[in-house]
Amino acid sequence: MTVQSVLDEVRERPGSGEVIPVIDPATEEQITEFKDAGPEAVDEAVAAAKATAASGVWSGMPDYSRAKVLWRVADLIDENADVLSELESLNAGIPRSQAKVITAVGSEWFRYYAGWCTKVDGIARSVNTGGLTGIESHMHAYTLREPYDVVGLIFPWNGPIFNYCAKLAPALAAGCSTVVKPAEETPLSALVLDRILSEAGVPDGVANLVNGFGHTAGAAITAHPDVDKVAFTGSTEVGREIVHASASSNLNKVTLELGGKSPVLIFDDANLDLAIATAAFGCFLHSGQVCMLGSRIFVQRSIYERVVDGIATVANNLQLGGPDEEGSMIGPLISQKQLTRVMGYLEQGRAEGVELVTGGHRLDRKGYFVHPTVATKIDPSTSRLFKEEIFGPIVTVLPFDDEDEAITLANDTEYGLAGTIWTESLGRAHRVAKRLKAGTVGLNCQLQFDHSMPFGGFKQSGWGYEAGKAGIDTYLQSKTVWAQM
Incomplete structure (x- = not known):
């Protein structure tokens, strides 16, 4: 895999929408281009994710097997670190030394959350309760922690490798199927990471990459009735639009990491x-x-x-x-x-x-x-x-x-x-x-x-947290089960 092969592959990806140029911000020159995938591609990606969620090909995989796949993803990111950091530098304009640091941090997201695959559990209690009937019974109650079926992951142009891994690693560790949209300004490293997921053993349809504008592909993800949760990093203004889309669609759950003025x-x-x-x-x-x-x-x-x-x-x-x-x-x-x-x-x-x-x-x-x-x-x-x-x-x-x-x-x-x-x-x-x-x-x-410490904002800097235990909790739902003893 080379930088040029990635630039060529981006250009050749199918799409039905507007051609989007990818500009080197250090030279103002176009380095490649791609077509906006369009709403139809989002529908296909969501359908693929929904099918894998229903089949249990990923969520039903033994926890230790899912952990091994995520660990392999981390190893492959390290093996391709030179290409990834060069693409990150070229696309985002950051010094190569900083890009190497960000890439190394990215692989550690997958190692950290590989460890969580075998540690997601609930609580169990024996309870003597009358419930809502008033008739006291001996009950066994426990909780299950279950993944959302389809999660939309939308991340920004500043630190695309970091943000891609920060969202995808815990979502996959939880067992979710995903639709992933990078920023239109910085699509390059996401294409390499998409290849890495396949090589590592993530089943087809579990992580679906969609390229496009925020107002087209991004909006289609956030408003899609079959997307159960959206995790977004970006501006507070767009965060508000995502909340409105959730309210107007299926009230999907939303995690937002938004602006700051620290x-x-x-x-x-x-x-x-x-x-x-x-x-x-x-x-x-x-x-x-x-x-x-x-x-x-x-x-x-x-x-x-x-x-x-x-x-x-x-x-x-x-x-x-x-x-x-x-x-x-x-x-x-x-x-x-x-x-x-x-x-x-x-x-x-x-x-x-x-x-x-x-x-x-x-x-x-x-x-x-x-x-x-x-x-x-x-x-x-x-x-x-x-x-x-x-x-x-x-x-x-x-x-x-x-x-x-x-x-x-x-x-x-x-x-x-x-x-x-x-x-x-x-x-x-x-x-x-x-x-x-x-x-x-x-x-x-x-x-x-x-990676072990939660990160999130107060006030209009966001909803929810990334990293640590809180980072995987955001992709899990709790179910309480009552058993009559």
């Missing part, structure tokens, strides 16, 4: 060298195109100027470039559409009187590159830069005077995905962590992740 709180007793370096990396990684990045930094007033200068210095020293450019640390935005969006926010910021300490411009070269930008002198009550998820290399930095003000500013958002606290005070660290409205909080660290 706060970073730096107190005056923090290790500033570490805090500045980590906070800068934690807002500019992947050109700011990661949902849990710390895009709002709040700094205690006595150290405010030092932190602003420090983050601006890091921003100015970050080398932007394509995946194959020597020394490249940050890649481009994903598309012309995203570039236009980000530049629009910068123009709006200037109109609001925001001070751009550094950055605020597109690089004078091919590719969708925007210089990392540090924004200050912001009115948090009105500024769109402060309030809205931009998904670009822009960070706002505001001062605070005391702990209460810092928490008020941090929680002043519709999102609640992540947060970070920098302080040497153990008491303050845990006190503030409890008060932050966020699903993940880092104490003197940022962007930490492990």
Whole structure:
């Protein structure tokens, strides 16, 4: 399997809809194209998944056998890591070193959830109860944990390998049959992973890959009457549309991992060298195109100027470039559409009187590159830069005077995905962590992740959790059985 063979295969995949170009964001050149699969292809994929669910070819497989298949998937991802990471770099514009890390994390999703295949169980109790009749009886009651039949998995263009594996591994471990739709901007690695599943022994019809636009293929999945559950990662706006589709269709269950506008709180007793370096990396990684990045930094007033200068210095020293450019640390935005969006926010910021300490411009070269930008002198009550998820290399930095003000500013958002606290005070660290409205909080660290720990958001950052036991629970239903003794 080579990069060129994958590009050719994408182009040859059947479809009935519009031709969709796949653009290299570092060069703005088309690298391949494919046809939108169309609603008919979604119907076929759902029918195939429904048939395998009914037959039990996957859900009825012995747990240890399903675990072996998932472990084999992980091994094959590792064996094809070079091609996968090269495709990820080419398609998403990220440095090759980062793509290799993401690919390695992807294979571990399957190893982790292979272990869960043999550990899904319910509870059992002997109960003396009158039930609703009032006649006391000796009952044996137990619960079964059963997979949803057909699950739609829709994931975004930032980190496609990571998101593909994060959803598919627990869904397969639970015994679900699936319909998988990657983002139209980044379809390449999903095609390789689709081949890997077949080679590893996942039966035909259990994991069905459908390529297309969100408003065509994605919408058809979310509204399909035979899809029992949808798991989606992407914007809050699209998340709302999926909820509406569920309400209008069959009330299928929905898991949503949505937007973020995560706060970073730096107190005056923090290790500033570490805090500045980590906070800068934690807002500019992947050109700011990661949902849990710390895009709002709040700094205690006595150290405010030092932190602003420090983050601006890091921003100015970050080398932007394509995946194959020597020394490249940050890649481009994903598309012309995203570039236009980000530049629009910068123009709006200037109109609001925001001070751009550094950055605020597109690089004078091919590719969708925007210089990392540090924004200050912001009115948090009105500024769109402060309030809205931009998904670009822009960070706002505001001062605070005391702990209460810092928490008020941090929680002043519709999102609640992540947060970070920098302080040497153990008491303050845990006190503030409890008060932050966020699903993940880092104490003197940022962007930490492990497959065993649940990840999800508060408020409009989502419904439900991925990773850990919670990650497989989201693909299982509970059934209670009562037996008269």
